[in-house]
Structure formats: C-alpha cells, structure tokens
Amino acid sequence: MSGREGLHRFGGPPGSLLEQRSAQMRQLEQCEMCRTPVAARHGHVVDTTRRSLMCACRACFLLFTKGAARRGRYRAVPERYLWDPLRPVSVADWDGLDIPVSSAFVLRTDSVITAFHPSPAGATERRLNPGFWTGFAAAHPLVAAAEPDVEAILFRRGEHEVDCFLVPIDVCYRLVGTVRLYWSGVDGGDQVRDHIGELFAEIRDKAGVLAGGSR
Ligand SMILES: [Zn+2]
Ligand SMILES: [Zn+2]
Numbered sequence: 001m002s003g004r005e006g007l008h009r010f011g012g013p014p015g016s017l018l019e020q021r022s023a024q025m026r027q028l029e030q031c032e033m034c035r036t037p038v039a040a041r042h043g044h045v046v047d048t049t050r051r052s053l054m055c056a057c058r059a060c061f062l063l064f065t066k067g068a069a070r071r072g073r074y075r076a077v078p079e080r081y082l083w084d085p086l087r088p089v090s091v092a093d094w095d096g097l098d099i100p101v102s103s104a105f106v107l108r109t110d111s112v113i114t115a116f117h118p119s120p121a122g123a124t125e126r127r128l129n130p131g132f133w134t135g136f137a138a139a140h141p142l143v144a145a146a147e148p149d150v151e152a153i154l155f156r157r158g159e160h161e162v163d164c165f166l167v168p169i170d171v172c173y174r175l176v177g178t179v180r181l182y183w184s185g186v187d188g189g190d191q192v193r194d195h196i197g198e199l200f201a202e203i204r205d206k207a208g209v210l211a212g213g214s215r
Contacts, residue, residue: 029055030055031057032055032056033045033057034057034059036057036059038055038057042055042058043058043061043076043077043079044056044076044168044170046074046150047074048073048074048075049073053077053170054074063076076150079168080166080208081167081206081207081208082145082207082208083165083166083204084142084209088161088162089155089162094157094162096132097115097126097128098126098129099115099117099155102157102196103117103118105117105153105167105172105175106143106153107149107169107172108146109148113133116172118175118180119183120183122176122180123176140164145210149169150168150169151168152166152167152169152171152172153165154166154167154175156200163200165207166210171199178195178199179192179196181195182195
C-alpha cells in the first residue's frame with residue numbers, strides 16, 4: 001500500500017477499532033507474500049485470520065481469486081465497483097446510520113456487520129442500529145452483493161443526496177488514510193474535503209450498475 005493508503009489492519013477481534021500500521025511498514029512497496037517488488041498500483045489480499053490487508057503482486061493476487069482459495073484464509077480483494085441507480089439512498093437512510101461525519105463504510109465479516117467512519121485518529125467503529133440495518137439491507141440489494149471481508153458498502157452524505165457504492169475494502173483504507181493525512185482544525189478543512197472529493201470522483205468513474213439494478 002502507498003503511504004496515502006495509510007492504514008493496514010482492520011478489526012482484530014470482532015468489535016475492536018481499526019488499527020494503524022507503522023510508517024516504516026507502509027514504506028514497503030513489495031508483495032507481502034513473496035517479497036517481489038510491486039508497482040504503485042497493485043492488488044491486495046485480506047488475511048481473514050489476522051484481519052489485515054496485504055499488498056500482493058499479480059501472481060499472488062491471482063492465487064486467491066478462484067475456486068476454493070476464495071473461501072480460505074487469504075482472499076483477494078475484488079476490483080469491482082457497483083452502484084444501484086434504481087434504489088438511491090435517502091437522507092433519512094443516512095440519518096438512520098447515525099454517523100457524525102460525512103462518510104462511512106459498512107463491512108461484514110462472518111455474521112458480524114460493523115460500520116466505520118474515518119476520523120483524524122483513524123477508522124472509528126460505530127454501532128449500527130440492527131433494526132435499521134436489517135430494513136436498509138432488505139431494500140438495497142447492493143448490500144447483499146458485497147462479499148464478506150473483502151468488499152464494503154461506502155456512503156457519502158452530500159448536500160441533498162447520499163452516494164452509496166459497493167467498493168473493494170482497500171478503497172476504505174485509502175479513505176481513512178486520506179482523512180488522517182489531510183485533516184486539519186475542527187472541521188477537517190478544505191484540503192481534506194478536496195481529497196475526499198477526488199477519491200469519490202474516481203469511485204464514481206469506475207462504478208458499474210448493479211446487475212438487476214436496471215429494468
Ligand atoms: Zn498496498
Ligand atoms: Zn507475490
């Protein structure tokens with residue numbers, strides 16, 4: 001991961017906060033499985049036992065994308081981005097998430113569903129109202145489409161609407177890293193808003209429509 005990705009572990013035992021990885025570790029631009037140097041853009045593999053994200057060369061990434069390997073300890077983070085134009089997320093939905101900042105992501109590991117939001121101190125866990133989430137997930141098939149451990153549902157509150165995307169989990173690490181790196185003052189400042197805006201513009205560009213999401 002690059003320094004901008006900023007955060008290398010999440011979870012730990014279910015319920016713990018996302019953790020930071022040390023600055024030295026983040027300097028390493030090599031495959032964490034076979035030590036081959038990797039390009040700035042590279043894939044990631046989730047270690048579901050340690051709840052950490054590992055940088056991977058293409059060969060190692062591909063080992064964990066297919067068949068039985070998909071259900072093993074190491075899982076390649078998919079590269080797809082999806083949205084569902086037919087079932088937009090309302091401001092009332094966003095309020096139901098009860099997130100104090102303007103972006104958040106929800107991740108499923110086994111049967112545990114956890115919300116996080118970026119903060120200057122890293123990713124902060126947020127308790128989800130189970131009743132709200134059950135209803136939201138039932139009305140939004142994008143949620144069920146997300147693969148546990150490796151994909152997340154990412155939200156961003158705009159002035160009049162709420163963006164909602166299914167994204168690779170490493171994008172959430174980038175969001176958290178961006179907020180840590182550029183946050184200043186009490187409200188974050190313009191710089192962090194610009195960088196978050198760029199990240200969401202990139203996500204929007206890449207996002208395809210959920211299958212069955214248009215009729
Ligand atoms: Zn990486
Ligand atoms: Zn490798």
